[in-house]
Amino acid sequence: MAQTSEQLFAQARGRLAGGVSHESRFADPFPKYISHAKGSRKWEVDGGEYIDYAMGSASLLLGHAHRDVVAALSEQAARGSFFADCHPLEVEWAGLIQGLIPSAERVRFVGSGTEATMLAIRIARAFSGRDKILRFEGHYHGWHEFVDLGMKAPYDEASSLGILPGTLAATVVVPPDAARVAEALAADSEIGTIICEVSGANYGSVPLPFGLLEALRQLADEHDAVLIFDEVITGFRWSPGGLQARDNIIPDLTSMAKIVTGGMPGGAVGGQEKFMALLDPAHEFRGRKPAVTHKGTFNGNPLVAAAGVAALQAIKTGEPNRLADAAAARLRDGLRSIIERHQVAGAVYGEASTFHIYFGDGIVDGSVAQLGAAAIRGVPKQTVMALRNGLRQRGVDLMSHMSGVTSMAHNDADIDQTLDAFEDTLRGMIAQGLVGNA
Numbered sequence: 032m033a034q035t036s037e038q039l040f041a042q043a044r045g046r047l048a049g050g051v052s053h054e055s056r057f058a059d060p061f062p063k064y065i066s067h068a069k070g071s072r073k074w075e076v077d078g079g080e081y082i083d084y085a086m087g088s089a090s091l092l093l094g095h096a097h098r099d100v101v102a103a104l105s106e107q108a109a110r111g112s113f114f115a116d117c118h119p120l121e122v123e124w125a126g127l128i129q130g131l132i133p134s135a136e137r138v139r140f141v142g143s144g145t146e147a148t149m150l151a152i153r154i155a156r157a158f159s160g161r162d163k164i165l166r167f168e169g170h171y172h173g174w175h176e177f178v179d180l181g182m183k184a185p186y187d188e189a190s191s192l193g194i195l196p197g198t199l200a201a202t203v204v205v206p207p208d209a210a211r212v213a214e215a216l217a218a219d220s221e222i223g224t225i226i227c228e229v230s231g232a233n234y235g236s237v238p239l240p241f242g243l244l245e246a247l248r249q250l251a252d253e254h255d256a257v258l259i260f261d262e263v264i265t266g267f268r269w270s271p272g273g274l275q276a277r278d279n280i281i282p283d284l285t286s287m288a289k290i291v292t293g294g295m296p297g298g299a300v301g302g303q304e305k306f307m308a309l310l311d312p313a314h315e316f317r318g319r320k321p322a323v324t325h326k327g328t329f330n331g332n333p334l335v336a337a338a339g340v341a342a343l344q345a346i347k348t349g350e351p352n353r354l355a356d357a358a359a360a361r362l363r364d365g366l367r368s369i370i371e372r373h374q375v376a377g378a379v380y381g382e383a384s385t386f387h388i389y390f391g392d393g394i395v396d397g398s399v400a401q402l403g404a405a406a407i408r409g410v411p412k413q414t415v416m417a418l419r420n421g422l423r424q425r426g427v428d429l430m431s432h433m434s435g436v437t438s439m440a441h442n443d444a445d446i447d448q449t450l451d452a453f454e455d456t457l458r459g460m461i462a463q464g465l466v467g468n469a
């Protein structure tokens with residue numbers, strides 16, 4: 032008989048550090064173990080079925096096991112999974128990215144989203160000749176040293192042991208506020224890089240103030256700083272060309288991962304030619320060729336490239352975004368009406384194919400804009416867990432906290448079933464006094 036999640040975790044505890052491969056997958060008393068997934072759904076080893084709003088940590092805009100991606104992977108696997116040589120698919124893949132992401136005049140493939148921001152920051156430091164980076168409170172750019180400080184509160188302390196003090200000293204953390212950015216840049220001429228999660232923290236659970244990204248573009252230009260948009264989540268999701276194509280705000284460098292690889296491991300940095308030239312072994316910059324060293328055994332791996340090409344060819348048509356966005360809009364509307372019907376204090380919001388739920392006071396015109404990060408993040412843990420676990424017991428899996436993403440595979444029946452699960456869960460939370468009255 033197949034093992035249960037509980038049995039697997041008991042074994043995993045003795046084999047994997049912490050029992051998991053990513054600390055966020057840890058759960059007490061045990062995490063769920065998934066055996067397979069298709070479209071909008073995934074199945075637990077012990078038979079539980081979930082409508083999935085995590086979708087491979089937001090990497091599967093086309094849904095699980097999409098026909099074209101599966102075919103591309105199978106075909107490439109049979110032709111060889113890795114050559115450690117250049118190959119035609121990486122050229123095709125980079126061409127698709129160039130065609131979609133406005134800032135990507137040149138592309139370099141990397142091993143993950145973390146590597147994408149690490150490389151983008153290295154290029155930015157090399158180009159500007161200045162050590163310090165400016166970043167925003169609570170924005171996530173991966174787990175490497177350069178972006179540790181500021182990832183989570185308290186924002187003036189490293190989130191981990193083992194971080195070099197020099198890296199902390201090279202990081203300036205500010206709230207997402209244009210005036211604070213202007214002040215920081217004026218006060219410290221060593222800041223040569225600005226990096227921003229362009230959705231706002233946690234794929235938009237804390238939305239950015241209106242106009243911030245335009246202000247960053249202007250301030251970066253005024254101070255000769257290199258502007259990096261972290262589009263690991265928003266790339267190919269906010270629109271086929273990411274946030275930058277949708278809003279026509281063009282950064283110097285862009286970090287990408289998740290959707291760009293068709294949900295396979297990997298990522299990419301795209302950027303304007305003058306910055307990306309620093310990676311060119313034939314180009315001299317400040318006496319070096321290449322100016323910025325970058326390696327990585329599996330960069331642009333053919334298997335990953337095959338999945339990336341298949342995904343981006345679909346995304347280029349606009350159809351996956353249209354369907355995923357429509358599913359999320361229907362879900363957000365439904366969740367909002369349920370909250371209103373039960374007169375619960377809270378809000379439902381989110382852009383493109385994302386949704387976020389907030390329980391608490393301070394909502395003005397249905398918007399969380401007046402609340403600020405501390406309030407949005409301050410929803411009591413008990414409330415967050417009651418929602419997450421209540422939905423999970425009813426066959427609905429969120430991505431994080433009280434948020435999730437849809438894919439083109441989420442259909443009306445999925446949304447209706449999710450809304451029933453939500454209403455049922457909410458009734459229980461009201462009965463337990465875990466949410467307040469509007």
Ligand SMILES: Cc1ncc(COP(=O)(O)O)c(C=O)c1O
Pocket residue numbers: 088143144145146148171172173174228261262263264288289298
């Ligand atoms: C905005 C953002 N940047 C960077 C990363 C890091 O990507 P990875 O987990 O592939 O290293 C993530 C991961 O969720 C992310 O959301």
